[in-house]
Amino acid sequence: MAGLSMISNNNRVFNQWLQIFRKKNNRSLYAQENWKKLEKIELFSNRNSWEKTVLLEILSKNFISLENITISSETYDNRRLNLNAYYLVFVNGCLVPSLSDQYIGAWQVKIENTPPYLPLPSPIYSEFFLHLTESLHFETTRIFLPSGKKEEKPLYMVHISEGSIEKDTLNMINYHHIIEIGKGGSGEVIEHFISLNQEKSYFNGNRTLFFLDDETILKHIKLGMENSNSYHFAHHDIHIGNNSTIESNVIMLGTKFSRHQTSVRIHGNYSKISLNSLILLSKNNIGESRTYIEHNKSNCSSRQLHKMIVKKFGKGIFNGLIKVTKGAIKTDGNIINNNLLLDREAEVQTDPQLEIYADDVKCKHGATIGYINEEQIFYLCTRGILYKQAKTIIIYGFVQELLTLIRHQTIKDMILSRLSSFLSEII
Structure with missing residues (x-):
């Protein structure tokens, strides 16, 4: 198995993941296909030294699945934010109806955990841990806002994760969501990731797909507030149609290792994208922010602002790419990464990029790394x-x-x- 060549000789970790995969009956064909891809991807290829160190640490752990965790309403109330919103509560990757609002306005929710499974498109960005999440999640939450519906109250999705009490053991948790807004619809989604316990360790694989029809508006906030013993791998795919707008703000504070990849594919004209992020890093924690925006149609704009504050041996990584395909004229793209180092032990690597195959475009990128002036x-x-x-x-x-x-x-x-x-x- 080429993709696992650096795992121990008996493929211990792979076999543990395999047991989690087999734990759920009737896996979808899509999940099975993603599982097969794991065997073909070289896990350590194109990784920098920081990532390799983290991956070797992860692969030294044992993996278990503790998805059937129950929590009291009091425990939940002490951790959630007090927002004027519709609440959906997830524990270890699965929706908990008893803690969620029964009425969520114009939003519609369907849980998909048994056949028949609806088809899904191939990922915009293919990566080992993306396929792992696609393979191992126990249920998919499909969220839909019908055409023409304009929902003023945000949908607040609380993700509560419980770690393992056993030493050198990670609870394997996977969140899998599909959010779709019909033509002319508008709404706001807030994702909040929190830990049930501040000491227990877990691996959080988070996968969210957004499908925006023509003339839609979506505001999105992701809050990563997990404990310092957790590992967070997230992949967001955004598909956007004509004359639509999305603003996504990602805030990551606290995890031992976080990696958030946002990939956007613009399928229509006159659409606007805004991607922004803030990451705080310290105490040997590593945080990665990665973006990919593919402009396929004309007269579209994208704006990105990504910031990191790093101290005490924290390490930050930023990688962003704007790709303008042939024919995507009058594209206006801008990507900025600013990084503030609070001491000499902090480190950041940054690599904003442009890839342009069309004429009559306006694109620029920039990055700064420095100490307090x-x-x-x-x-x-x-x-x-x-x-x-x-x-x-x-x-x-x-x-x-x-x-x-x-x-x-x-x-x-x-x-x-x-x-x-x-x-x-x-x-």
Whole structure:
């Protein structure tokens, strides 16, 4: 099995994943096909040294499946955000109706865990852990907003994950969602990933597909607030039609290793994409943010702003690509990655890219990596501001541009609270 050549001789981890795969009867043909692809992909190819270190650490663990976990409403209430929204609650990858709202406005939800299974398109970006999630999830949540429906209240999806109490053992959890908005529809989706326990370890594979018909609007927020013993691999595919708009903001705070890949394929004209992210990293944690936007039609625009704040041996990786295919004239694409290092032990690798095959386009990219500007601190100190306060002002100013994109004050307050805790050791 070429794809697992660096796992131990008896393919211990692969066999554990195989047992999880077999645990569910009647796997879809799509899941079976993805499982076969695992055997053909070289897990360690095209990986940098940081990723290889993390993968070797993951492959040294044991994997189990504890999907049938129940939690009390009190436990859930203590972890969720208080939002004016429709609530869907998932525990270890499966919807929990007793904790979810029975009425969710114009949104429609269907759980798919038995045949017949509806077909799915091939992934925009093919990757080992994407196929692993596609193979091992126990159910798919299909969420649909019908044509012409404009839902003002957001759909708040709370993902609660429970780890394993056993040493060197990861609970294998997979979330699998398909979100579709019909022609002329508009809505907002908030995904919130939290840990049931702050010490237990787990592996979270998250897969979400978005299908936006013509003249649709979607606002999306992802909040990754899991414990520092968790591993989070996420893959989002976005398919967008004519004259549609999507804004997606991804906030990742806390996991031991996180990797979020957003892939977009524009199928229509006059559509607009906005992808943004904020990642905080410290204590040998590694965070990756990866994007791919494929412009296939004319007169479309894409804007990306990605920021990382890194301290104390934290490591950040950014990789973004805008691809403009032949005939996609008048494309307007922009990708920016800004990174703030809070000490000499922090590291970031960044690689924004453009791939253009059409004329009459306007595309640009840029990246910055640096420490807090001492001249800015000096300027503030000359105005009577204390040194530590000046440093705090600059850091908070660094994230302000992203915070202005979020309209929910409760979410802003939570991010600022996490940022305050993050900075408490150094300021």
